[in-house]
Amino acid sequence: MPVPISPFDRLRSLIGDTPAGAPVIDLSVGVPKHAPPDFILPVLAASADGYRPYPAITGTPAFQAAIHDWLDRRYALDGWFRDVGAVLPLAGSREGLVLSVVTARDLLAKDNPVVLHANPYYQAYLGAAHMIGAEAVGVPTPPTGSPLPDFSAIPDATLDRAIAYYFGSPSNPAGLTASKADWHNLFDLAEKHDFFLFADECYSEIYREEAGPPAGALEAARERPEALKRLIVLNSLSKRSNLAGMRIGFVAGDREVMKAMTTMRNQIASQVPVPLQQAAIACYQDEAHVAENRRLYDAKFAAADAILGPVFGGPVTPPGGFCLWLPVADDIAFVKALWAEAGVRALPGSLLATGEGAANPGRGRIRLAVVSPYDEACEGFRRIAALMQREGAVRELAAG
Numbered sequence: 001m002p003v004p005i006s007p008f009d010r011l012r013s014l015i016g017d018t019p020a021g022a023p024v025i026d027l028s029v030g031v032p033k034h035a036p037p038d039f040i041l042p043v044l045a046a047s048a049d050g051y052r053p054y055p056a057i058t059g060t061p062a063f064q065a066a067i068h069d070w071l072d073r074r075y076a077l078d079g080w081f082r083d084v085g086a087v088l089p090l091a092g093s094r095e096g097l098v099l100s101v102v103t104a105r106d107l108l109a110k111d112n113p114v115v116l117h118a119n120p121y122y123q124a125y126l127g128a129a130h131m132i133g134a135e136a137v138g139v140p141t142p143p144t145g146s147p148l149p150d151f152s153a154i155p156d157a158t159l160d161r162a163i164a165y166y167f168g169s170p171s172n173p174a175g176l177t178a179s180k181a182d183w184h185n186l187f188d189l190a191e192k193h194d195f196f197l198f199a200d201e202c203y204s205e206i207y208r209e210e211a212g213p214p215a216g217a218l219e220a221a222r223e224r225p226e227a228l229k230r231l232i233v234l235n236s237l238s239k240r241s242n243l244a245g246m247r248i249g250f251v252a253g254d255r256e257v258m259k260a261m262t263t264m265r266n267q268i269a270s271q272v273p274v275p276l277q278q279a280a281i282a283c284y285q286d287e288a289h290v291a292e293n294r295r296l297y298d299a300k301f302a303a304a305d306a307i308l309g310p311v312f313g314g315p316v317t318p319p320g321g322f323c324l325w326l327p328v329a330d331d332i333a334f335v336k337a338l339w340a341e342a343g344v345r346a347l348p349g350s351l352l353a354t355g356e357g358a359a360n361p362g363r364g365r366i367r368l369a370v371v372s373p374y375d376e377a378c379e380g381f382r383r384i385a386a387l388m389q390r391e392g393a394v395r396e397l398a399a400g
């Protein structure tokens with residue numbers, strides 16, 4: 001079986017060579033476009049010597065200390081995790097998300113393993129299952145409210161075969177945030193069926209100031225330390241510091257699990273260059289640029305509520321992440337019409353989820369990544385509002 005085709009490739013095929021109906025506004029790809037902090041370049045230049053030797057797979061002691069300090073501050077861990085856990089640098093959280101499945105498979109050694117994932121999903125979850133030849137099973141996550149999925153739809157026999165569950169908070173695409181109680185529910189399930197919970201927290205710092213910072217998996221695990229044995233947390237600077245191109249993040253987990261992950265990574269993964277770790281230390285020690293980043297997103301989401309709220313029947317802003325997840329009658333038809341008539345590129349929700357027809361939980365939604373500069377994003381919202389007001393026409397187009 002070939003690797004699953006990415007939603008972006010499928011979008012390209014969907015749009016084909018249809019010309020854009022207006023100057024292009026691309027809201028389909030979640031690439032951060034705000035400026036990264038300006039202290040990065042001097043740090044990289046000052047540590048250029050660090051490019052010469054092979055870096056250690058474990059990261060430098062200074063990098064590890066900076067991550068522990070940040071986790072302590074962000075989640076008020078009071079040194080608990082420093083004593084029982086460990087962190088490793090990653091070349092972005094994606095490779096950690098994917099490779100964690102190797103550690104889960106090796107440690108749990110289940111026959112015929114299943115990889116559970118939130119559905120809609122982030123494409124790496126499917127790639128990970130594919131890599132180890134496991135069956136990927138999507139667990140439908142709701143579009144609003146708590147991001148907790150409905151596990152009752154999954155037979156116990158399947159849950160027992162699971163080695164991991166991929167779960168994001170804030171979630172992508174819906175931007176929903178897990179409460180501590182939600183994390184505890186997931187810990188219950190991971191314990192009952194003996195699988196790892198992969199906490200994808202790469203959007204942890206992208207939240208509406210009004211909603212406040214989302215609870216973290218480690219914050220909840222502190223209240224129930226045995227949960228750490230089945231928890232792997234992944235995060236990065238891609239969204240927090242607008243450094244997606246630098247490819248740097250970290251994985252955090254139980255010390256013994258991280259030992260297994262280090263052994264595995266030492267044979268499979270690339271080490272993270274020391275200058276990048278130095279730059280990451282500077283980023284994690286600074287919160288001012290992160291608050292400014294949130295302020296820029298908050299302004300765009302306020303505009304989204306003002307422009308799109310009236311046509312979508314109320315506020316559209318989620319508590320976290322940088323995407324809008326909007327209901328439409330037919331997501332495929334709407335995205336095609338939006339491109340052909342208004343030049344706005346959006347992602348149809350059904351391409352972000354598995355399942356046919358009504359069983360696809362992304363059906364009837366479109367995802368907009370609110371990454372463009374303010375004026376461009378507002379222009380995109382206005383064009384979407386105009387098309388929504390003519391949605392009857394889009395329905396007809398779908399029927400035809």
Ligand SMILES: Cc1ncc(COP(=O)(O)O)c(C=O)c1O
Pocket residue numbers: 030091092093094095097122168171172200202235236237238244249
């Ligand atoms: C939900 C989710 N998880 C993980 C990632 C991976 O991000 P990175 O590898 O840049 O840390 C992304 C990137 O878009 C994402 O949307």
